[in-house]
Structures are given as C-alpha cells and as structure tokens.
Amino acid sequence: MREVMIYSTLDAKLVPLRPRVPPRISMFVCGITPYKPSHIGHGRTMVFFDTAARFLDYLGYRVFYLQNVTDIEDKILREATEEGVEWNVISERNFAGYLREMQALGVDSVNFYARCTDYIPEIIAQIETLIAKGHAYESEGDVYYSVASFPAYGKLSGQRLEALEPGAHVEVNPKKRAPEDFALWKRERLGPRWPSPWGEGRPGWHIEDTAITVNVLGPSYDLHGGALELKFPHHEAEIAQAEAATGKSPLAAIWMHAGLLNMRGEKMSKSLGNVLSLGDALTMVRPEVLRFFFLSGHYRSPLDYAGPSSFEEANRAYETLEGSYHRLEDALAQRFPGTWTGPDGVARTFPGWKEWVAAVDATLPADPSKPGGDKVLESMESSMANDFSVREATASLYTWAGEVNVILGNNPEKVPLEPLVRALRPFRFAQKVLGFFPAKGGGASEQALGKLVEIALEARTRAKARKDFAEADRIRQELLAAGVLVEDTGGRARWRLKP
Numbered sequence: 001m002r003e004v005m006i007y008s009t010l011d012a013k014l015v016p017l018r019p020r021v022p023p024r025i026s027m028f029v030c031g032i033t034p035y036k037p038s039h040i041g042h043g044r045t046m047v048f049f050d051t052a053a054r055f056l057d058y059l060g061y062r063v064f065y066l067q068n069v070t071d072i073e074d075k076i077l078r079e080a081t082e083e084g085v086e087w088n089v090i091s092e093r094n095f096a097g098y099l100r101e102m103q104a105l106g107v108d109s110v111n112f113y114a115r116c117t118d119y120i121p122e123i124i125a126q127i128e129t130l131i132a133k134g135h136a137y138e139s140e141g142d143v144y145y146s147v148a149s150f151p152a153y154g155k156l157s158g159q160r161l162e163a164l165e166p167g168a169h170v171e172v173n174p175k176k177r178a179p180e181d182f183a184l185w186k187r188e189r190l191g192p193r194w195p196s197p198w199g200e201g202r203p204g205w206h207i208e209d210t211a212i213t214v215n216v217l218g219p220s221y222d223l224h225g226g227a228l229e230l231k232f233p234h235h236e237a238e239i240a241q242a243e244a245a246t247g248k249s250p251l252a253a254i255w256m257h258a259g260l261l262n263m264r265g266e267k268m269s270k271s272l273g274n275v276l277s278l279g280d281a282l283t284m285v286r287p288e289v290l291r292f293f294f295l296s297g298h299y300r301s302p303l304d305y306a307g308p309s310s311f312e313e314a315n316r317a318y319e320t321l322e323g324s325y326h327r328l329e330d331a332l333a334q335r336f337p338g339t340w341t342g343p344d345g346v347a348r349t350f351p352g353w354k355e356w357v358a359a360v361d362a363t364l365p366a367d368p369s370k371p372g373g374d375k376v377l378e379s380m381e382s383s384m385a386n387d388f389s390v391r392e393a394t395a396s397l398y399t400w401a402g403e404v405n406v407i408l409g410n411n412p413e414k415v416p417l418e419p420l421v422r423a424l425r426p427f428r429f430a431q432k433v434l435g436f437f438p439a440k441g442g443g444a445s446e447q448a449l450g451k452l453v454e455i456a457l458e459a460r461t462r463a464k465a466r467k468d469f470a471e472a473d474r475i476r477q478e479l480l481a482a483g484v485l486v487e488d489t490g491g492r493a494r495w496r497l498k499p
Contacts, residue, residue, distance in 0.1 A: 001023070001059055001060055001061070002059055002381065002385050003016055003017070003385065004016070004017040004055075004056070004059070004385045005017070005385065005386055005387055006223075006254050006256060006387055006388070007256070007300060007387050008253075008254045008255055008256070009156060009231065009255040009256065009257050010155070010156055010250065010252075010254070010255045014387060015254060017056075017222070017223075017254065018253070019061065019222050020220065020221070020222060020253070022061075023060060023061045023062050024061070024062045024063075024064065025056055025061045025062065025063045025064070025222045025223065026064050026066075026217045026218070026221035026222045026223070027049075027053060027063055027064065027065045027066065027221070027222060027223040027224075027225065028065075028066045028067070028068075028209075028213050028217060028221060028223070028224050028225070028252070029045075029046075029049045029065070029066075029067050029224075029225040029226055030067075030068065030209065030225070030226035030227070030230055030234070030235075031067040031068045031069050031070070031113065032069065032070070032094075032095070032098055033070040033073050033075060033076070034069065034070075034071065034076070034090070034091045034092075034093075034094030034095040034097075034098060035073065035075035035076040035078075035079050035090060035091070035094065036075075036079070036094060037094055037097055037098075037277045037278070037279055038094070038097065038098045038101060038277065038278045038279075039268060039275045039276060039277050039278060040261055040268075040276050040277075040278055040281050040290075040294075040305060041227070041260065041261040041268050042098070042278065043101070043105060043261075043278045043281070043290065043294055044258065044261040044294040044303060045226070045227050045258045046102060046105075046107050047105055047106075047107060047291050047294040047295060047435070048258050048294065048295065048299040048388070048390075049065075049109075049225050049256075049258070050105075050106070050107040050108070050109045050110070050435070051295060051388065051390060051433065051434060051435060052225075052256075052299075052388050053065045053109035053110075054109055054432065054433045054434075054435070055384045055388065055433045057109070058429075058432060058433050063109070063111075064111050064112075064217075065109050065110050065111050065112075066110075066111065066112050066114060066212070066213065066216055066217060067110050067112070067113050067114070068113075068114050068115075068116065068208060068209055068212050069091075069095055069113050069114065069115045069116065070116050070205065070208060071088070071091040071092070071095065071115045071116050071117050072087065072091070072116055072117050072192060072202055072203070073205060076090050076091050077191050077192075087191065087192055088117075088192075097279065098278075099113075101278040101279060101282065104282055104287040105278075105282075105287050105290065105291050105294075105435075106287065106288070106291060106435040106438055107435075112216070114212045114216065116203065116208040116212075119208065119211050119212050119215065120194045120203070122211040122212070122214075122215045123185075123203045123207050123208060123211040124185075124194075124196050124197070125211075126207065126210060126211045126214065126241070126245050127143055127184045127185055127196075127207065128197065129245045130145065130184065130241065130244060130245050131143070133244060133245070134146075134149055135149045135150060135240075135241075135244040135245070136184055137177065138198050139175040139176070139177075140175055140187065141187030141198055141199040141201060142175055142183060142185060142186055142187050142198070142201070143183070143184045143185035143198055144175070144176055144177070144181040144182065144183055144184060145181055145182050145183075145184050145206075145237070145240065145241060146177060146178070146181055147178065147180045147181055147182070147240065148178060148180075149244070150240040150243075150244050152239070152240075152243070152249075153236060153239075153240050154236065155239070156231060156232075156235055156236050156239055156255060157231050157232035157233075157235070157236050159232050159233075159236065182204065182206060182233065182237055183204035183205075184203070184204050184206075184207045184241075185198055185201050185202075185203060185204060185207075186201050186202055186203070186204055187199055187200075187201045188200060188201045188202050205234070206233075206234055206237035206238060206241060207241060209234075209238050210238050210241045210242040210245070210251070213238075213242070213251075214242055214245070214246060219242065219246035219247075219248035219251070220248050220249075220250065220251060220252070220253070221251075221252055221253070222252070222253050222254065223252060223253070223254050223256060224238075224251070224252035224254070224255050224256065225255075225256040225257070225258070226256075226257060226258070227257065227258050227260065228257040228258060228259055228260055228300075229260060230257075231257055235255065238251060239251050256299075257300065258299050258300065259297070259298075259299065259300050259301045259302045259303065260302050260303075261294075261302070261303045261304075261305060262302055262303070262304045262305065263275070263276065263304075263305050264304070264305070264306055264307065265304060276305065281311075284308060284311055285311040285314070285315060286315070287438075288318070288435070288436060288437070288438055289311065289314050289315045289318045290311070290314075291434075291435050291436070292314050292317070292318045292394075292436060293310065293311060293314035295390045295391070295394065295434060296314060296317075296391065296394070297391060298387075298389060298390075298391055299388060299390070300387075317398070318436075320398065320401055321394075321397060321398060321401050321427075321430070321436065321437075322436075322437060323401075323405075324400075324401035324402075324404045324405055324427075325401070325427045325437050326494065326496070327404070327405065327408055327412070328404055328408070328420065328423055328424055328427065329424075330412070330494075331408060331412035331413070331415065331420055332353060332357050332420055332421070332424065333353045334412075334413065335353075335413075335417065335420075336350075336352075336353035336356055337356070338350070340356055340359065340360070342359065342360075342363060343363050357421060357424065360417065360421050361421050361424075361425070364418060364421060364422060366378075366425075372419060372422050372423065373400070373419075373422035373423040373424065373425045373426055374422055374425060376396055376397070376399075376400040376425075376426040377425045377426045377429055379393075379396045380393040380396050380397060380426055380429055380430075381393075381429070383396065384433065390434060393430075393434070394430075394434070396426070397426050397427070397430055400423075400426050404423055407419070407423065453479065453484055453495050456475055456478070456479055457475075457486070457493050457495065459475060460472045460475040460476060460486075460493065461493065463475065479495070483497055484496075484497060485497070
C-alpha cells in the first residue's frame with residue numbers, strides 16, 4: 001500500500017500514516033453546532049476531509065469516519081428563545097439543512113453522525129472518572145476541569161497557562177479554582193436538562209467529543225481533524241480530558257487542521273455580517289464547481305472568497321476539465337460494441353458503455369513509465385500521498401486535459417482504443433477521490449437517456465440544416481425544460497444535465 005505522509009499539528013512536521021490496526025483507519029472530525037445554517041467555511045472543511053477519506057479508501061484502507069453534532073449549546077438556546085420554539089427545533093432544522101448541503105457537495109464518506117444528546121450517560125461517566133482521578137471538581141452544581149492537573153496541557157497548540165490572562169482569553173468565574181479551568185457540566189434550571197450526580201444540567205462543549213470518541217473509536221485512534229480555529233482551546237481540552245480519563249496517550253496519532261476560508265481577506269464573522277451560507281452559495285454555482293473551489297488551495301492554507309468572481313473563476317477552470325472529460329467519454333461511448341470479447345476469449349454483453357470500458361480497463365496493466373494517462377495518474381496519486389495536495393493533483397489533471405484535447409483532435413474515432421481507456425484513468429481518479437464530474441446516472445438508464453437526447457439533437461441539427469431555426473430553438477428549450485443543457489461548441493452540440 002502506498003505510504004501517505006500527513007502534516008501532524010501535534011508533531012509540527014510530516015509523519016507517515018501508521019494505522020493502529022491496518023488496514024482499518026479510525027477518523028474523527030469535529031462537526032457542526034447547528035444553531036444557524038452552515039456557511040461556506042464549514043463546506044470547505046468538510047469537503048476536504050471527505051476527499052482525504054476518499055483517497056484513503058481508494059488506496060485500500062477501511063476508513064471509519066465519525067463526526068459529532070453539538071445539538072445542545074448556549075447559541076442554540078439563544079436562537080430558540082428568539083424564535084419562541086423548542087431548542088431541538090433549531091438544532092434539527094439546521095442539521096437537516098447541513099445534511100442536504102453535504103449531499104449536494106458529494107460529501108458521502110461519513111459513516112456516523114453522533115449527536116451530543118445521545119451520549120449524555122457516557123458524558124456523565126467520563127466526568128465522574130475525571131473527578132475520581134483528581135482532574136475535575138464540582139462547584140455549586142457545575143463541574144470544571146482542572147487544567148493545572150494535566151501538565152501536558154498546551155502540547156498541541158503551544159499555549160501555556162501563564163499566557164492565559166484572566167478576563168482576556170479566559171472567563172472570570174468565582175466558581176472556578178483557576179480562571180483557565182473549563183466547564184464539563186453546567187447546572188441548568190430553565191432550559192433542557194438531564195439528571196446527574198451534581199444535579200440537573202447539561203454538558204459543556206468540550207466533553208461531548210471525548211465521551212463520543214472514546215466510546216465509539218476507543219481511547220486512541222488514528223486521525224483527528226477539524227478547522228484551525230478549534231485547535232485552542234477545544235482540541236487542547238479534548239486531549240486533556242481523554243488522556244487524563246483513560247490514561248492512554250496519544251488520543252489521536254495525527255492531528256490535522258484545515259485553514260480558514262476568509263471573506264475578502266477577513267475572517268468570516270456573523271457579527272461583521274460577512275458570512276455566506278452554504279445554501280446561498282449553492283444557488284450561485286453548481287455543487288461540483290463549489291467543491292472544486294473549496295479544493296483549489298492546500299487544505300492547511302487559508303482560502304479567500306472574493307465575491308461571485310471567485311466562483312466564476314472556479315467555474316471557468318472546472319469547465320476546462322469537464323470539457324476534456326466529456327470529449328473523452330464521447331469518444332469511448334461512440335465505440336461501444338455492445339458485445340466484447342476479452343483476452344480470455346469470452347464474449348460479454350454490457351448494459352452500457354461505461355461497464356464495457358471498465359472491463360477493458362481491467363485488462364490493461366498500469367504503466368506509469370510511459371507518457372500518457374498512467375503517468376498522470378501516478379503523479380496525481382503521489383501528490384495526494386504528500387499531505388493530500390489536491391491542488392497539485394488538480395494541476396496535473398489540468399495539464400492532462402489540454403493534452404487529451406490534442407490527442408483527440410478533430411478525429412477522435414481514429415485514436416486507438418487502449419490509449420483512450422488509459423487517458424480516462426486520471427479523470428476517473430478525480431471523480432472517485434476528488435469528487436469531480438459527479439455521475440448523473442449509470443448503466444442502462446443513463447444509456448437510454450443519452451440515446452433519447454441524441455435523437456432530439458439529431459432532429460435539432462436537421463432543423464438547423466433546413467434553416468428552421470425556430471424549430472431548432474424549440475427543441476433546445478424543450479430539452480432545457482426537461483433538465484438537459486445544450487451547448488454549441490466547435491460546430492457540435494454538446495449536452496449535460498442541469499445541476
């Protein structure tokens with residue numbers, strides 16, 4: 001299996017991925033607090049970690065990807081009070097919207113979404129363990145973690161206790177023994193509350209993640225991911241809680257942090273009013289182009305959204321790749337023989353051209369030593385294995401797209417079959433791993449749709465030939481109403497489904 005190097009925040013360097021129980025990989029990424037609709041910063045983070053999970057799966061690892069959902073929190077309660085509804089109305093509505101947006105973006109690698117409120121018994125049990133071990137204390141119905149009891153606090157972020165000035169970075173609270181101590185359990189009288197040994201209340205923010213991960217993934221797991229802004233104090237608190245409670249270290253072998261998505265050079269902030277929701281972004285640009293935009297910079301670097309022009313630029317670049325990909329698919333689809341005899345001498349019948357191409361592809365061993373699709377694929381895989389460098393992988397594909405256009409020229413039917421099949425491999429990698437070129441259908445159903453569209457386009461071509469442009473335009477509008485976009489490029493009509 002190809003070695004994967006990942007920048008570990010904890011080690012401050014690239015380290016090799018060494019799964020605890022190969023080929024299984026346990027991966028946890030901090031999820032959303034659904035008090036408002038998700039924004040494009042959430043989208044960037046989740047699209048990247050989905051891509052990372054896809055690549056590891058592509059290499060043959062068995063990835064279990066866990067995400068939490070903070071469905072009870074102060075901000076959710078404030079939103080519920082303002083709207084005059086129950087707290088879970090807010091959290092469930094926004095989480096449902098988040099799932100729809102993730103589906104649109106092709107984020108499909110998460111195996112389990114764990115809600116905080118489903119793990120109240122586990123949270124209470126972990127707090128009890130921390131109290132018993134001297135790492136936490138009860139104060140007037142609240143429970144706090146004693147940061148001073150964990151000497152390794154700060155090892156992830158580099159933050160030191162002496163730098164935590166009361167009133168500046170930490171809350172001044174007379175219930176606490178020290179200003180830097182943080183809440184594990186909050187006494188609650190009016191809002192949603194659960195019984196506990198310290199009275200009715202609800203969990204603090206940090207404790208839910210470790211209660212969930214320890215119970216689902218165990219005391220140590222392979223990968224922990226999240227946005228850079230969570231490194232301190234949230235991820236630092238996770239380490240302190242889990243390692244103190246279980247006695248196992250490290251909590252996660254590799255800590256990964258995704259850079260922020262800024263709005264015109266500034267951090268997105270609801271108080272500044274410079275937040276673009278994912279839902280709004282998806283009305284401005286196709287989901288696959290939005291995904292392409294999110295992956296256009298290295299995941300550890302900040303990415304800037306400069307307004308609609310950012311999406312327009314991404315769309316132009318994406319359409320270049322998409323155009324070459326569809327030209328290549330067209331060239332292969334036109335050669336579909338229906339029945340094909342493989343090297344073993346067995347004749348096979350296929351429901352569609354994609355199944356046929358897959359069968360042909362399986363007979364062609366990779367040869368990255370020669371120029372062509374296999375060499376490009378090797379380059380893309382190497383880039384991804386070097387700290388998930390999607391930008392470099394995409395650059396290789398972009399260069400290859402130009403070469404494919406030259407190879408196909410004006411007579412793609414004259415290009416031998418084998419180079420065509422190999423030429424498709426980098427695009428298939430981009431489809432499977434990067435999430436580009438999402439399939440709109442498959443197999444026989446897609447073939448049937450394609451044939452119907454081609455029949456309509458032939459009728460349109462005949463109408464144009466006899467200069468009946470009104471009829472040609474009518475056919476185009478009918479296809480558009482049915483969800484098919486027709487574009488006239490290079491003297492030929494091309495079509496795709498509307499997003």
